[in-house]
Amino acid sequence: MYRSWNIIISVLVLTVLILIGLFAGRFTVYLTSRVMILSIFALGYNILFGLTGLLSFGHAAFYAAGAYGLGLFSLHVSPHPLIGILVGVACACVLAAVIGFFCVRQTEIYFAMLTLAFGMMIFSLIWNMRGVTGGDDGLVGIMRAPISLGVVSIPIIKPKIYYFLVLFFLALSVFLIFRIRRSPFGLVLAGIRENDRRGEFAGISLKNYCRLGRCPGHLAGKQYDSVFGPLEPLRRTGAGQPDRRHPDIRRPACRQCRVYRIARNYRTLHPQLDALVRPDIAGHYHGVPGRNCRGPVRIQKIAGKVRCRPVIKRYGFNLITN
Amino acid sequence: MDLKSIVHVCLAGLSTGMFIWLVASGLTLIFGVLGVLGVLNFAHGSFYMLGAYCCFTVLSRLGDNFWLGLLIGPLCVCVVGYVIERFFLRYVYRIELPYQLLLTFAFVLLFDDLVKIIWGAGSLGSPSVPGLAGSVPILGRNFPTYSLFIIAVGPLVALGLWILIEKTWYGRIIRAASSDREMASAIGVNVPVLFTAVFMFGAWLGAMGGGLAVPYVGLLTPGMGEAIIIDAFVVAVIGGLGSLKGAFLGALIIGLLSSFGTRFIPTFDMFLTFILMAAVLLWRPQGFFGEAV
Numbered sequence: 001m002y003r004s005w006n007i008i009i010s011v012l013v014l015t016v017l018i019l020i021g022l023f024a025g026r027f028t029v030y031l032t033s034r035v036m037i038l039s040i041f042a043l044g045y046n047i048l049f050g051l052t053g054l055l056s057f058g059h060a061a062f063y064a065a066g067a068y069g070l071g072l073f074s075l076h077v078s079p080h081p082l083i084g085i086l087v088g089v090a091c092a093c094v095l096a097a098v099i100g101f102f103c104v105r106q107t108e109i110y111f112a113m114l115t116l117a118f119g120m121m122i123f124s125l126i127w128n129m130r131g132v133t134g135g136d137d138g139l140v141g142i143m144r145a146p147i148s149l150g151v152v153s154i155p156i157i158k159p160k161i162y163y164f165l166v167l168f169f170l171a172l173s174v175f176l177i178f179r180i181r182r183s184p185f186g187l188v189l190a191g192i193r194e195n196d197r198r199g200e201f202a203g204i205s206l207k208n209y210c211r212l213g214r215c216p217g218h219l220a221g222k223q224y225d226s227v228f229g230p231l232e233p234l235r236r237t238g239a240g241q242p243d244r245r246h247p248d249i250r251r252p253a254c255r256q257c258r259v260y261r262i263a264r265n266y267r268t269l270h271p272q273l274d275a276l277v278r279p280d281i282a283g284h285y286h287g288v289p290g291r292n293c294r295g296p297v298r299i300q301k302i303a304g305k306v307r308c309r310p311v312i313k314r315y316g317f318n319l320i321t322n
Numbered sequence: 323m324d325l326k327s328i329v330h331v332c333l334a335g336l337s338t339g340m341f342i343w344l345v346a347s348g349l350t351l352i353f354g355v356l357g358v359l360g361v362l363n364f365a366h367g368s369f370y371m372l373g374a375y376c377c378f379t380v381l382s383r384l385g386d387n388f389w390l391g392l393l394i395g396p397l398c399v400c401v402v403g404y405v406i407e408r409f410f411l412r413y414v415y416r417i418e419l420p421y422q423l424l425l426t427f428a429f430v431l432l433f434d435d436l437v438k439i440i441w442g443a444g445s446l447g448s449p450s451v452p453g454l455a456g457s458v459p460i461l462g463r464n465f466p467t468y469s470l471f472i473i474a475v476g477p478l479v480a481l482g483l484w485i486l487i488e489k490t491w492y493g494r495i496i497r498a499a500s501s502d503r504e505m506a507s508a509i510g511v512n513v514p515v516l517f518t519a520v521f522m523f524g525a526w527l528g529a530m531g532g533g534l535a536v537p538y539v540g541l542l543t544p545g546m547g548e549a550i551i552i553d554a555f556v557v558a559v560i561g562g563l564g565s566l567k568g569a570f571l572g573a574l575i576i577g578l579l580s581s582f583g584t585r586f587i588p589t590f591d592m593f594l595t596f597i598l599m600a601a602v603l604l605w606r607p608q609g610f611f612g613e614a615v
Contacts, residue, residue, distance in 0.1 A: 124592035
């Protein structure tokens with residue numbers, strides 16, 4: 001049932017897009033091309049953030065790598081668009097491999113900050129190396145040469161033909177990503193999001209997969225420049241920010257130790273607590289972490305002695321001194 | 323390259339650094355205090371931008387008095403900070419960090435367009451400050467008086483923050499709440515109110531930086547917040563997220579690095595900054611002064 005709905009919706013969307021390409025006016029065609037190009041970018045971003053839960057700030061760097069890869073290739077080597085697209089994607093993949101190599105060494109907020117740093121590095125290089133990239137003037141003079149396939153030649157300079165080229169790549173990307181999500185690889189990526197530790201226990205090399213996760217979506221950058229002429233280095237890092245659940249970080253397995261630690265640091269705040277949580281008591285309850293001390297505890301005075309009891313309540317920390 | 327040039331490049335670096343510090347201080351304060359892992363507030367750059375625009379409006383409406391603008395402008399931004407914390411951020415503390423960041427990022431986009439609607443998309447030229455306009459000769463060359471003023475203000479703000487956090491009763495409560503939210507509330511601290519207050523104070527600091535930027539950068543543009551927030555992030559990361567001491571030193575390092583970079587290798591001046599940031603993150607992710615997680 002679910003599967004057949006998927007097929008029906010895909011066919012409907014595709015039909016609408018083809019009808020737009022065939023019958024819509026100039027502006028609608030232009031706008032829809034742009035929407036589709038950004039969709040390809042978003043699909044790639046979704047592989048990383050949506051599937052693995054790693055929030056990246058530097059994703060636009062891959063977009064830039066694809067676009068500048070194609071731009072420079074067509075200016076200096078050959079204006080053939082298909083080869084240019086392949087070169088652009090290859091550039092983005094190489095960049096992703098390099099950046100990924102470093103970024104996966106950190107997790108959480110530091111992953112996001114690292115991707116931000118690398119993204120800004122690429123931006124500053126493109127911005128400042130005027131001789132190669134044109135700096136803030138952009139890279140001008142990129143031709144939309146016809147795609148020659150031996151006998152036929154497709155003039156993508158016409159907006160409608162170009163529209164169908166973009167549509168073709170969008171459909172290709174959607175299909176690829178659909179396959180990826182259903183493959184064992186996609187399941188591994190989802191596993192990273194849900195619980196990375198457990199994934200590692202299951203024998204998955206986390207680092208390699210994180211790195212790979214960045215490579216596939218990046219068909220996007222390639223088409224942008226052909227639509228908009230001069231490249232805009234100003235479009236830089238896209239959406240928001242880092243991180244993932246890390247159940248154990250910053251949370252001492254032994255709650256009792258934490259009570260003691262905090263109380264010692266801020267002893268003067270509350271004299272009663274100071275008297276209550278003494279080092280000897282904390283030591284007394286310093287059990288095997290994770291076995292007898294996990295979860296919230298309640299400090300109680302029972303028959304003149306201070307006792308810690310585990311409590312069921314989730315977020316409360318009850319301090320009862322009676 | 324003589325001594326004079328080096329002194330001037332140093333001074334320029336110091337003023338840039340102090341200027342970034344004014345913005346990064348509020349960012350670091352908010353990150354350090356709110357929650358166990360903190361809120362990395364993307365919208366801080368927007369506070370800076372709004373501060374600059376509010377100051378500009380106040381001072382142009384109320385007879386070109388810069389100091390009055392500096393007094394009233396950031397207070398308006400405080401109100402914005404209150405709304406964000408009380409009605410939005412408060413509900414996302416418990417969910418995962420990416421969603422907090424996406425929420426604050428949404429505010430960046432929102433404020434950028436709001437500024438365009440209210441003040442227009444063009445740049446606004448800013449007035450000079452009476453008494454601090456012009457330049458003073460240092461070693462035979464002129465140096466802007468206002469930059470010297472910024473160099474003086476930076477350490478003053480740092481001193482004030484240090485006294486507030488380390489020496490006062492309020493500071494002690496803030497430190498306690500940042501160390502353990504539940505514990506603080508158990509011993510009678512009204513944590514939600516405290517967080518709102520800290521967030522408003524952080525917003526005020528950011529807006530203050532914006533207000534002081536009005537004569538410094540010369541032009542007000544709707545994108546000015548995003549430019550500064552990247553620098554502030556770099557500084558906060560290098561010094562250690564959540565550490566005010568680290569942010570101060572990080573700002574000095576970044577200021578000097580960028581000014582020497584601009585002087586000697588202009589093509590790679592920004593690149594150097596981000597190389598340093600990446601190196602710090604890889605080698606010592608908690609920064610120079612942050613606590614190891």
